[in-house]
Amino acid sequence: MKFIEKPYRKNKLYKGKALDFFVDTVLLPDGNKAKREFTHHPNAVAVVPFVDENNIVLVRQYRYPVRKITYEIPAGKLDRKEGLTDCVRRELAEETGFAAGSVKRFISYWPTPAFSTEVVHIYIARDLTPVETKPDKDEFIDRIIIPFDTAVEWVRSGKIMDSKTIISLLYIKLTGVISPFSQCLPQLSFQKGRCCPCSPTRLRQQRG
Numbered sequence: 001m002k003f004i005e006k007p008y009r010k011n012k013l014y015k016g017k018a019l020d021f022f023v024d025t026v027l028l029p030d031g032n033k034a035k036r037e038f039t040h041h042p043n044a045v046a047v048v049p050f051v052d053e054n055n056i057v058l059v060r061q062y063r064y065p066v067r068k069i070t071y072e073i074p075a076g077k078l079d080r081k082e083g084l085t086d087c088v089r090r091e092l093a094e095e096t097g098f099a100a101g102s103v104k105r106f107i108s109y110w111p112t113p114a115f116s117t118e119v120v121h122i123y124i125a126r127d128l129t130p131v132e133t134k135p136d137k138d139e140f141i142d143r144i145i146i147p148f149d150t151a152v153e154w155v156r157s158g159k160i161m162d163s164k165t166i167i168s169l170l171y172i173k174l175t176g177v178i179s180p181f182s183q184c185l186p187q188l189s190f191q192k193g194r195c196c197p198c199s200p201t202r203l204r205q206q207r208g
Contacts, residue, residue: 002029005036018042018077019116041118045087046075046164048172049098049125051145057096057128058151058165060142071144071154072162073169075120088123094134096143101127107171111163122168148172 009025020040025033049057056073063070076091078084088103108121135141152169154160160169 004029005034008033037115039116039118041116042078042080043119043121044075044077045084045091045121045123046073046168047088047092047100047103047123047125048073048168049092049096049100049128050148051128054147054149055145056148056151057098058144058146059095060144061140070162071151071160072165073122075164084121085123088125092125093131094136095139095141097130097133098125098128099131100125101129107167109167120164122164122171124172 005026005028007024008027011023011025012020013023014021018041022036022038022040024036024038026036028034051057058071059074060069060071062068074091074095076087076094078087082090084105085103089100092103093099103123103125105121105123108119110116111118111120133143148169151160151165152173155166155169160166
């Protein structure tokens with residue numbers, strides 16, 4: 001059975017600072033038409049900053065849509081024509097006051113493919129050094145440094161409910177914090193709808 005839906009009529013309802021909103025008409029595989037409501041997003045990066053082998057940096061902030069204070073890894077959307085690693089380093093400095101000696105991507109994913117074009121690219125950062133924090137004028141953020149295992153326990157207990165943070169922490173916990181990354185990271189890509197090939201099975205094979 002064919003699953004591809006073809007654009008029939010595009011309709012941009014609103015152009016915002018971070019998102020554009022669309023209600024498009026599509027042709028279904030059976031020839032009928034349907035409406036698809038979604039947002040266009042410029043994509044984002046997130047980063048797990050390791051202060052040392054055991055401790056990471058999280059940010060604490062208030063998220064208006066859910067009316068809750070959240071604990072998250074640092075993250076932000078790409079500026080126009082900004083490279084991924086440039087965005088990682090900028091967001092890390094703005095939100096945590098750290099610069100990274102090295103940053104490497106380890107996974108990319110669609111947070112909500114039913115409603116958004118957004119792709120989040122997640123990095124690990126090491127060899128941190130303090131720099132001046134420069135948060136956006138409308139951002140009020142606290143930086144906290146906690147053991148990695150404590151952050152994983154916060155996921156298990158429900159204290160952390162942010163998807164990028166959950167995915168990042170559990171992925172690292174599953175595959176290993178440091179040793180596998182140098183082998184798998186250069187192979188990662190997110191092109192033509194394909195996510196990273198670095199699966200837990202592949203990592204086990206690489207470990208021998």
